[in-house]
Amino acid sequence: MSEELELQHVIAVLRKRWRLIVTLAIIGALGAYLVSAFLLPPVYASSTQLIVNSKKQDPNAALTYADLQFSLSLIETYKEVLVSPRILQQVIEDGRLPNTVEQLEKKIRVNTVKQSQVISITVEDGHPERAADIANLVARTFQQEVPKIMNVDNVQILAQAEPNFKPVKPRTFLNVVLAALVGLLAGTFGAFLLEALDQTFKNESEVETLLSWPVLGVIGVLDVRRTRRAYPLAGEASLPMDVQPVREHDRILPGSAVKKEERSIEI
Structure with missing residues (x-):
């Protein structure tokens, strides 16, 4: 029973504060859209591919399993060499890029597929043409420097990078x-926080539980403006008794022998 009452309380709070929750969700979504569309600069990406083979003196010789395993064992090493200062510094000098080695490294992603000899180089930049140029320059520089570094010439360019004019970010x-989900969570948290800070009694059961007083009667809340619209030609004295507004000095007490200076409220 307590779990059912708790669930009813949660639903009641959400229904009571739904405007706050929806408003914060809309504000979050709208803010994220404005920031993404007008404040964050677009970022473009281009990719090139390299393949690592075993270099044979005889081009007609068959590729053995040992050759394949040797090529695969070099993949992880090549991934590190690709973004090493030696390669990137050469790329910066050849391409006359306004970047440091650290800045250029953050623009480059090197990916491989497990048990594959293909290495994918992806470069992100604010200009699609420059992203493609940097990717191709990294691939060419790596291909030229590998024989000097590893004493093996087994890297070939599989696919050139082309400009991609569709931004990948934001x-x-x-x-x-x-942002809308964050707004919903914030609105829900705010709704329950406001409910926790509200110290008024919500219903007669709370009065009985917290004060241990029996409830003798309940006075309904009347909408005076709506009542006046329903009876436009009638004064307050001529209104039906069940719709006349209850004023601050009115007392609903048997015997009515209560002094006016008494300000207590009796239930």
Whole structure:
């Protein structure tokens, strides 16, 4: 029974404060959209691919399992070499880029597929053409420097990077959804916080529980403005008794022998 009452209380709070919850969700979603659409600069990405093979002196010789395993064992090493200062500094000098090695490294992602000889290089930049140029320059520089570093010439460019004019960031839809969810959570938290700070009695059962007083009667709350609209030609004295507004000095007490200076409220 207590769990059922608790659930009813939660539903009642949400229904009472739904405007606050919805408002915060809308504000969060709208704010995320405005920031993503007008404040965050677009970021474009381009990718190139390299393949690591075993270099054979005889081009007609068959590739053995040992050759394949040797190539795969070099993949992780090549991933580190690709973003090493030696490669990136050469890329900056050849491309005359206004970046430091650390800044350029943050723009580059190197990915591989398990048990695959293919290395994918993805570069993100604010200009689609420059992203493609940097990706291709990294691939060419790596291909040229590998024989000097590893004493093996087994890297070939599999696919050139092309400019992609569709931005990959910011992800406006995802940002809007996440901001709306945060707004919903904040609104829900605020609703229950306001409810916890509200020290008024909500119903007669709370009076009985907290004060241990029996409830003798309940006075309904009347909407005076709505009552006046329902009886536009009638004064307060001529209104039906069940709709006349209860004033501060009125007392609903048997015997009516209560002094006016008494300000206590009796139930």
